[in-house]
Amino acid sequence: MIDGRLVAYLAYLAYFTYLAMNDDLYKEEILEHYWDPHNHGVLEHPDATAEELNVLCGDTIRMDFAIANGKIMDVRFQGEGCAISKAAASMLTDVLKGKDLQQAQAITQKDIFNLLKIPISPARTKCALLGFEVMKKALCPPPTK
Amino acid sequence: MQNIRPQFPILKRKINGKPLVYLDNAATTQKPKVTIDALTKYYTTNNANVHRGIHTLSEEATTQYEHSRKTISQFIGAIPKEIVFTRGTTESINLVARALGDAVVKPRDEILVTQMEHHSNLVPWQQLCRRTGAILKVLPITDEGRWDMEQLGRFLSSKTKIVAVSHCSNVLGSINPITATTRAAHSHGAVVVVDGAQAVAHIPVNVRVLDCDFYAFSSHKMYGPTGVGVLYGKQELLERMEPVQYGGDMVNAVEWFSATWNDSPWKFEAGTQDIGGIIAFGKTVEWIQKIGMDTIESAERTLTLHLLERLNSISGLTLQGPNSTINRIGVASWSLENIHPHDIATILNDRGIAIRSGHHCAMPLMTRLGVSATSRASLAVYNTKKEIDELAHALDHALKIFKPRVTVDVPKRNLWQH
Numbered sequence: 001m002i003d004g005r006l007v008a009y010l011a012y013l014a015y016f017t018y019l020a021m022n023d024d025l026y027k028e029e030i031l032e033h034y035w036d037p038h039n040h041g042v043l044e045h046p047d048a049t050a051e052e053l054n055v056l057c058g059d060t061i062r063m064d065f066a067i068a069n070g071k072i073m074d075v076r077f078q079g080e081g082c083a084i085s086k087a088a089a090s091m092l093t094d095v096l097k098g099k100d101l102q103q104a105q106a107i108t109q110k111d112i113f114n115l116l117k118i119p120i121s122p123a124r125t126k127c128a129l130l131g132f133e134v135m136k137k138a139l140c141p142p143p144t145k
Numbered sequence: 146m147q148n149i150r151p152q153f154p155i156l157k158r159k160i161n162g163k164p165l166v167y168l169d170n171a172a173t174t175q176k177p178k179v180t181i182d183a184l185t186k187y188y189t190t191n192n193a194n195v196h197r198g199i200h201t202l203s204e205e206a207t208t209q210y211e212h213s214r215k216t217i218s219q220f221i222g223a224i225p226k227e228i229v230f231t232r233g234t235t236e237s238i239n240l241v242a243r244a245l246g247d248a249v250v251k252p253r254d255e256i257l258v259t260q261m262e263h264h265s266n267l268v269p270w271q272q273l274c275r276r277t278g279a280i281l282k283v284l285p286i287t288d289e290g291r292w293d294m295e296q297l298g299r300f301l302s303s304k305t306k307i308v309a310v311s312h313c314s315n316v317l318g319s320i321n322p323i324t325a326t327t328r329a330a331h332s333h334g335a336v337v338v339v340d341g342a343q344a345v346a347h348i349p350v351n352v353r354v355l356d357c358d359f360y361a362f363s364s365h366k367m368y369g370p371t372g373v374g375v376l377y378g379k380q381e382l383l384e385r386m387e388p389v390q391y392g393g394d395m396v397n398a399v400e401w402f403s404a405t406w407n408d409s410p411w412k413f414e415a416g417t418q419d420i421g422g423i424i425a426f427g428k429t430v431e432w433i434q435k436i437g438m439d440t441i442e443s444a445e446r447t448l449t450l451h452l453l454e455r456l457n458s459i460s461g462l463t464l465q466g467p468n469s470t471i472n473r474i475g476v477a478s479w480s481l482e483n484i485h486p487h488d489i490a491t492i493l494n495d496r497g498i499a500i501r502s503g504h505h506c507a508m509p510l511m512t513r514l515g516v517s518a519t520s521r522a523s524l525a526v527y528n529t530k531k532e533i534d535e536l537a538h539a540l541d542h543a544l545k546i547f548k549p550r551v552t553v554d555v556p557k558r559n560l561w562q563h
Contacts, residue, residue: 026492026546035549058504058517059485080517082485083547127487 027118030087037086039093041076050138054085054130061089063134070101077134082127084120089131091115096135105140107132146444149436149527152177156527163497166532171315171343171476171523172501173365179432180369183425195420196394196411210420213427214410220430221360222351223377229410230418233374234342235265237361238309240376240413241338242269244386245359246307249336252278255304257335259284259292259321260513261314264506266340270309279306286513290317290466297329305335312344312360316505316521317466318449318476320348323355331356336382342366346525347445347474349438352377368433368525369426372419383409390415441526449475451530452522455537461544465514475524478505481540484547486520492543498536 043049046064053060061079065072075093079086092112096104112132113120120128150156155175158165167175187209193202195210211225218225231237250256256270256279274281284300285293292310301308308330313320327337338359344350346367352360359382364373378386388395388406395415397405406412433441450470456462461482467473481489486502493500501521504511511517522536 026488031547034547056487056503058508058511082487084487084491121491124487124491 026083030083030116030118033087033090034083037077037090039074039076039090039097040078042078043074043076046076048138050134051079052130052134052137054081054126056126059085059127059130061085061130061134063089063093063131063138065096065138067101072096072099072101072104077131081130084116084124085127085130088112088116088128089134092131092135101139104135107135146436146440146526150529152179153527154178154181160497160499161495166496166498166535168522168524168528168532168536169499169501170346170525170528171366171505171521173371174346174368174525175527176370177368177429177432180425180429183428184370184421187421187424191424192421194417206420206424209424209427210418213423213430216427216430216434217375218377220434221345221377222353224380226408226410227352227377227380227383229376229378229383229413230423231361231374231376231413232372232419233363233365234340234361235269235374237359237374237376238266238338238340239269240389241359241361241378242273243389244413245336245382246270246273247276248387250277250279250306253304254279254306255282255302256280257282257284257300257305257308257310257330259310260286261290261292261317261319261321261507261510262309262311263315263340263342264508265342266309266311266338267509270307273307280304283509284310286317289468290314290319292319292321292326294322294325297326301329301333301335303333305330305333307338308335309338309340311340311342312350312355313341313347313474313476314466315343315476315523316478316507316510316519318473318478319467320344320472320474323357327356343474343476346433346441348442358382364422364426364429367429369429370419370422373422373426376413378410380409383413386413388412388415392416436526444526445475445524446470448524448528448530448533449473449477452477452524452533452536455533456540459537459540459544462540465516465519475528476521477523478519478521480516480519481543483549484543486518488547489520489540489543492546493536493539496535496539496542498532498539500536 043064043066047067048065051062059081063077066074075096077089077093109129153175191205193206195207214225214228218228258267258270260283270281282300287293312323323339330337337357339357341360341362345362358379360377362375365371392415395407395412397407456464456477456479463480465478490500490502503518
């Protein structure tokens with residue numbers, strides 16, 4: 001008889017070993033956001049929206065915001081990009097949800113690097129900050145509505 | 146190829162603790178010691194301005210500078226007077242667009258390019274069309290990454306003034322049928338400008354055989370220094386053309402309100418050129434000639450075959466461009482299922498492997514291929530089969546890292562492929 005719990009434990013162990021073998025640059029959290037981006041999609045009638053292109057590779061990110069009483073009620077993003085740019089945008093949307101506009105505007109580039117928690121080489125900086133640039137474009141100056 | 150690698154000092158470098166595997170040769174090649182020594186020697190023992198000083202150093206520098214012109218002319222089957230030194234392929238093409246284009250192109254004339262052109266052989270012609278009111282035509286490519294030669298006839302007419310095409314694609318690796326195209330273009334009275342940046346280091350080039358009117362290439366893509374390029378032009382055309390830059394060295398007699406020009410090709414070389422670079426480029430070409438272009442071509446063909454075989458054996462990899470070594474140089478671009486080219490390049494760099502990722506300065510071609518970017522490996526004479534194997538292993542590794550997670554269902558992933 002094979003114990004189901006033992007199988008599950010062994011599978012977990014194998015999966016954990018597999019993850020530990022992964023390159024540091026692509027931590028599991030980043031890959032999870034890549035495969036299953038949070039707040040993905042578009043809003044039908046956004047109060048603020050912006051789109052940016054990474055000229056290095058033709059990647060684009062679009063971000064839609066629903067804003068009420070100076071607060072970000074909802075945010076969605078969509079686009080095409082590498083793991084770094086998608087993960088950074090996905091993580092950023094998690095942070096933005098429920099924030100006051102002023103808080104959102106105060107987010108800095110450093111905050112994005114802190115979210116990613118991996119070393120970003122100069123050549124990949126544009127990837128990491130693409131979502132951030134889109135957010136800035138949409139929210140600074142603040143939408144009048 | 147034996148005894149080649151030790152001649153390239155940079156190949157001893159380690160990147161991220163791993164031996165450098167340099168597969169970005171279409172961007173720029175590494176430099177042999179011959180080239181580096183020639184640069185050092187010039188600045189250590191010969192440095193002086195050319196064509197002017199009546200002193201030993203200047204005379205030595207002038208002799209070596211003009212000797213480079215002779216070496217390079219012989220290398221492509223031309224005569225020295227047909228060789229104009231520029232900063233690179235881009236400047237060479239811009240020179241033709243300005244000096245010839247602005248003089249001969251009239252409103253509603255046509256300029257023909259192809260879908261596989263590098264920005265440097267597209268944007269100068271877009272701008273010429275804007276200045277003159279001419280119309281830019283684009284010859285399509287087939288799905289295999291070749292010019293659609295059946296359509297060529299339909300794109301040529303008496304209105305066609307300039308045909309500007311690449312000898313080899315920097316993305317697809319295709320070697321294009323220049324001789325046939327030149328014949329067809331000439332029968333309509335058009336001038337043919339060839340972007341040879343990706344060809345000269347990899348296949349024997351003879352401008353008389355190609356019969357093109359202009360041929361542009363860069364030193365740095367053929368083992369020479371950066372900052373030096375060549376524009377070959379048929380002598381009678383260069384003589385008819387007006388200079389586009391004015392100043393020292395390109396003049397004969399200068400009065401307060403007028404000046405006359407030096408002879409061709411010197412009338413196109415205003416100001417002090419990259420003398421050290423040009424002299425070192427000449428030495429580099431002599432080094433290439435010593436190995437022999439036929440030897441280089443056949444060594445690279447063996448490597449290209451191996452590269453294509455290894456890439457084709459990776460599941461989920463889509464190769465762009467011709468899938469054979471016939472009429473093809475060692476440039477291979479691909480898309481890897483679900484992995485962005487930037488991520489591939491980062492993972493490969495971690496293992497010391499340098500490839501290019503992005504649009505390769507051919508954004509319209511990316512649109513034609515239906516991708517936003519690709520990864521590209523490009524070979525040079527010093528690469529080895531072992532390096533290609535390491536590339537293949539690293540790509541397998543990337544696939545493992547990016548293996549879809551159990552928690553994700555298939556349709557969700559497809560969201561990214563719109």
